[in-house]
Amino acid sequence: MPARVLIFDPTVSSRILTRAALAEAQYNLVVAESSADAQVEMMRGRPDLILLGVVAPAAGAFAFLAGLRADPQRRGIPVIAVGRLSDPSLRLAVLRAGADDLCDRPVDPVLLQAQVRRLLRRSDSLAELCLREETHRALGFAEEGEEFLQPGRVSVVVPEGQAVLPAVVPVLDRLPGGGDVLDPRSLLTRIGSGDAADLFVIDAAAEGLRPGELFRLIAELRSRASTRHSVQIAIVPPDMTDMAAMALDLGVDDLVSARVRPAELMHRLKALLLQKHRADRAREKLRRGVENSVTDPLTGLYNRRYALPALKSVTDQAARSGRMAAVMVLDIDHFKEINDRFGHATGDKVLEEVARRLAARVRVGDMVARIGGEEFLVVMPETDAEAAAEAAERLRSGIEDRPFESNREGCPAPPPVRVTLSIGVALGAGERPGEPTLFERADAALYSAKLAGRNMVSLSRPAA
Amino acid sequence: MPARVLIFDPTVSSRILTRAALAEAQYNLVVAESSADAQVEMMRGRPDLILLGVVAPAAGAFAFLAGLRADPQRRGIPVIAVGRLSDPSLRLAVLRAGADDLCDRPVDPVLLQAQVRRLLRRSDSLAELCLREETHRALGFAEEGEEFLQPGRVSVVVPEGQAVLPAVVPVLDRLPGGGDVLDPRSLLTRIGSGDAADLFVIDAAAEGLRPGELFRLIAELRSRASTRHSVQIAIVPPDMTDMAAMALDLGVDDLVSARVRPAELMHRLKALLLQKHRADRAREKLRRGVENSVTDPLTGLYNRRYALPALKSVTDQAARSGRMAAVMVLDIDHFKEINDRFGHATGDKVLEEVARRLAARVRVGDMVARIGGEEFLVVMPETDAEAAAEAAERLRSGIEDRPFESNREGCPAPPPVRVTLSIGVALGAGERPGEPTLFERADAALYSAKLAGRNMVSLSRPAA
Numbered sequence: 001m002p003a004r005v006l007i008f009d010p011t012v013s014s015r016i017l018t019r020a021a022l023a024e025a026q027y028n029l030v031v032a033e034s035s036a037d038a039q040v041e042m043m044r045g046r047p048d049l050i051l052l053g054v055v056a057p058a059a060g061a062f063a064f065l066a067g068l069r070a071d072p073q074r075r076g077i078p079v080i081a082v083g084r085l086s087d088p089s090l091r092l093a094v095l096r097a098g099a100d101d102l103c104d105r106p107v108d109p110v111l112l113q114a115q116v117r118r119l120l121r122r123s124d125s126l127a128e129l130c131l132r133e134e135t136h137r138a139l140g141f142a143e144e145g146e147e148f149l150q151p152g153r154v155s156v157v158v159p160e161g162q163a164v165l166p167a168v169v170p171v172l173d174r175l176p177g178g179g180d181v182l183d184p185r186s187l188l189t190r191i192g193s194g195d196a197a198d199l200f201v202i203d204a205a206a207e208g209l210r211p212g213e214l215f216r217l218i219a220e221l222r223s224r225a226s227t228r229h230s231v232q233i234a235i236v237p238p239d240m241t242d243m244a245a246m247a248l249d250l251g252v253d254d255l256v257s258a259r260v261r262p263a264e265l266m267h268r269l270k271a272l273l274l275q276k277h278r279a280d281r282a283r284e285k286l287r288r289g290v291e292n293s294v295t296d297p298l299t300g301l302y303n304r305r306y307a308l309p310a311l312k313s314v315t316d317q318a319a320r321s322g323r324m325a326a327v328m329v330l331d332i333d334h335f336k337e338i339n340d341r342f343g344h345a346t347g348d349k350v351l352e353e354v355a356r357r358l359a360a361r362v363r364v365g366d367m368v369a370r371i372g373g374e375e376f377l378v379v380m381p382e383t384d385a386e387a388a389a390e391a392a393e394r395l396r397s398g399i400e401d402r403p404f405e406s407n408r409e410g411c412p413a414p415p416p417v418r419v420t421l422s423i424g425v426a427l428g429a430g431e432r433p434g435e436p437t438l439f440e441r442a443d444a445a446l447y448s449a450k451l452a453g454r455n456m457v458s459l460s461r462p463a464a
Numbered sequence: 465m466p467a468r469v470l471i472f473d474p475t476v477s478s479r480i481l482t483r484a485a486l487a488e489a490q491y492n493l494v495v496a497e498s499s500a501d502a503q504v505e506m507m508r509g510r511p512d513l514i515l516l517g518v519v520a521p522a523a524g525a526f527a528f529l530a531g532l533r534a535d536p537q538r539r540g541i542p543v544i545a546v547g548r549l550s551d552p553s554l555r556l557a558v559l560r561a562g563a564d565d566l567c568d569r570p571v572d573p574v575l576l577q578a579q580v581r582r583l584l585r586r587s588d589s590l591a592e593l594c595l596r597e598e599t600h601r602a603l604g605f606a607e608e609g610e611e612f613l614q615p616g617r618v619s620v621v622v623p624e625g626q627a628v629l630p631a632v633v634p635v636l637d638r639l640p641g642g643g644d645v646l647d648p649r650s651l652l653t654r655i656g657s658g659d660a661a662d663l664f665v666i667d668a669a670a671e672g673l674r675p676g677e678l679f680r681l682i683a684e685l686r687s688r689a690s691t692r693h694s695v696q697i698a699i700v701p702p703d704m705t706d707m708a709a710m711a712l713d714l715g716v717d718d719l720v721s722a723r724v725r726p727a728e729l730m731h732r733l734k735a736l737l738l739q740k741h742r743a744d745r746a747r748e749k750l751r752r753g754v755e756n757s758v759t760d761p762l763t764g765l766y767n768r769r770y771a772l773p774a775l776k777s778v779t780d781q782a783a784r785s786g787r788m789a790a791v792m793v794l795d796i797d798h799f800k801e802i803n804d805r806f807g808h809a810t811g812d813k814v815l816e817e818v819a820r821r822l823a824a825r826v827r828v829g830d831m832v833a834r835i836g837g838e839e840f841l842v843v844m845p846e847t848d849a850e851a852a853a854e855a856a857e858r859l860r861s862g863i864e865d866r867p868f869e870s871n872r873e874g875c876p877a878p879p880p881v882r883v884t885l886s887i888g889v890a891l892g893a894g895e896r897p898g899e900p901t902l903f904e905r906a907d908a909a910l911y912s913a914k915l916a917g918r919n920m921v922s923l924s925r926p927a928a
Contacts, residue, residue: 002655002657223581224584290757443808
């Protein structure tokens with residue numbers, strides 16, 4: 001899909017100039033001159049980015065931004081405000097209203113194109129996975145209410161012997177995480193030591209930091225594991241638009257001119273810290289989601305999806321090494337009755353407690369999984385018949401020995417629940433096609449244990 | 465953690481020069497002069513990158529590469545071979561032995577540092593999530609055996625009016641996916657249309673493509689959704705090392721000189737297509753892993769982890785809108801006996817078929833989940849008592865009406881299994897603290913249905 005860029009600007013000459021500045025990049029440009037037109041274009045297709053024309057007092061632009069940021073479906077669309085934006089209070093007001101970046105008229109095509117690329121690139125890692133909407137919601141990606149200032153450690157990078165830009169000083173003082181000041185060389189040492197900040201403010205407007213050095217610093221920060229996910233803002237000399245554009249393409253997250261006012265800088269740093277916070281949280285949720293995909297939510301044990309391939313890998317390994325592995329299928333006796341007599345809440349508590357006791361009674365390399373309602377699997381690599389029988393008896397008695405708590409609400413002294421386990425065990429060092437697998441043999445042994453009266457261990461006879 | 469870079473070079477002067485070329489970047493540099501030293505250093509800490517000194521005939525370097533690439537723990541460590549590498553057959557041999565990149569002596573520090581950054585940056589998205597090793601294995605990330613040539617569409621970008629570099633022609637002919645030739649402007653149009661290649665070969669050594677244009681093309685390819693995950697290689701004029709370094713920092717995946725031989729170019733394109741194939745697969749597995757985290761592996765329904773928060777969101781919505789939602793808890797009757805009589809395989813088939821029938825008999829916006837062994841949950845937003853009772857009866861009769869297949873292996877005509885369902889239903893438009901939730905009321909109604917003889921629907925009386 002081509003990137004769809006909406007230019008909304010009531011002034012015809014401005015629309016034409018903005019359009020011309022982007023023509024080279026071959027975006028799918030759509031143009032709106034009124035708020036109503038803009039709404040229609042947004043309905044026709046979600047823009048990937050909006051260029052919003054601003055002419056003071058810009059009531060229309062503010063109304064548009066307010067509407068956009070209040071719309072849950074569209075609030076994530078990046079906006080660059082384009083206009084004569086030299087008035088500091090207008091700049092701040094437009095940023096606070098929700099613009100992601102500003103572009104001064106007359107528009108510099110090289111810089112504007114780089115700004116657009118930067119914002120198009122800043123799509124989150126989750127969006128890229130194209131998850132189903134339900135999954136997104138289930139993982140809570142759409143959570144709200146963290147618009148407040150995120151704490152974060154800030155490093156200001158200034159060439160050796162240079163002072164911190166006056167606009168930066170009051171901002172540093174007001175940041176909750178505090179900040180420190182480094183020269184470029186110390187920055188690299190600091191990154192090397194793994195003790196890196198969340199946000200870097202690189203002063204490339206100061207005497208003594210050449211464009212090449214700025215570019216290298218940005219590239220170094222992006223290449224190191226410890227700072228790849230940090231956010232960076234560069235302070236650039238006014239009118240160095242080629243340098244500014246290159247810095248954006250190299251991966252800097254934001255730019256300000258050396259003439260920036262403290263209030264605007266503060267706003268941008270806050271926005272960057274929030275951006276980092278969201279990206280960190282999204283990665284963490286992704287990690288947790290993937291971890292969850294192999295575990296059973298109730299007990300925290302591995303689930304069937306994980307257990308069956310893992311079992312196969314253990315039996316394959318046993319076939320290669322010739323050393324026997326033991327497989328147990330374990331089933332809670334009369335679990336249905338527990339559920340019926342004491343209720344599902346107690347049933348769940350029993351499952352959790354059984355899982356806990358099993359997990360506490362196996363060796364480090366053994367695997368415990370919940371593979372069905374009240375059915376568990378234990379896989380023990382490199383285990384002989386004697387050790388397997390001992391282990392199974394340990395698991396069985398570990399359940400029988402101590403009664404379980406029931407969970408009758410409103411009942412002052414809930415009666416204890418007696419829980420027992422039947423276990424089928426099979427051993428082998430390999431499986432032959434056409435013969436029962438270790439799992440099937442263990443399952444058959446479990447069936448014998450059930451028939452023979454439950455609460456016992458049954459060993460499968462070794463395969464012929 | 466600082467990036468740990470191992471320099472293994474038997475020649476003392478080369479070691480010193482390589483070390484000096486990287487000094488500025490403040491890596492944690494460790495040095496080895498023999499293969500034994502290198503092994504010791506690799507045991508002390510896994511290097512993030514290796515610089516391998518090569519002096520023809522380079523038997524030691526080839527042996528080292530062979531050992532590294534055969535070691536499952538270390539085969540992923542990137543290697544840059546450093547030496548006098550003007551001989552095309554030596555270059556090719558070193559690449560084929562497993563070097564990721566080559567660096568000619570005398571070393572250009574600017575270019576070498578950019579090559580190092582490029583390879584440090586190329587860590588995969590999965591490694592960054594720091595998953596447990598078991599999870600990695602479960603998702604099959606460590607699969608092997610796809611070292612063969614991956615098909616992929618290739619676009620060669622050459623300035624308008626220029627011919628394709630002679631070395632490129634035979635390579636294009638041999639690529640299974642084929643290739644086409646574009647000028648930079650058509651490239652941007654093509655990307656815009658969403659019809660983009662997997663691999664871009666950008667000829668920046670040809671007359672008419674200025675460095676700024678190369679940089680912009682790289683940045684455009686990286687910023688667009690359709691080409692962000694493509695791979696790119698630039699052909700650069702010999703001795704334009706600053707341009708080459710900048711191209712790497714902007715995100716090009718590989719570089720060759722305009723003097724490249726077809727065999728080396730072919731090798732590099734194959735390596736890039738393999739890199740892309742792996743990255744695509746890793747993203748797909750990540751996506752599937754996250755999707756899996758909210759579904760039950762056996763039935764494909766939502767699992768308990770998803771269902772309970774989703775239920776809460778529906779009841780919250782009902783409380784806000786004042787429109788009733790219906791909640792059903794459904795339980796297969798005598799499921800334990802089905803398992804005991806027909807075996808677990810049949811039990812699983814019954815669960816799958818029940819899930820299929822339930823899912824086929826609800827409305828689009830309703831949710832069906834498996835929340836326990838044989839227990840299901842159905843949530844129906846904006847549903848009144850009559851519609852809920854009808855739906856529940858439809859679900860109940862949908863299970864009773866048609867017998868299920870059993871799964872007795874070796875049994876010529878497996879007996880059909882009769883399956884029935886008990887259902888508890890509760891309705892409400894909000895829940896009050898201290899009073900039973902909709903779920904608890906549905907669960908209590910299910911209990912009544914069980915007591916009253918099973919295979920029936922029981923409606924919870926509305927809350928007072």
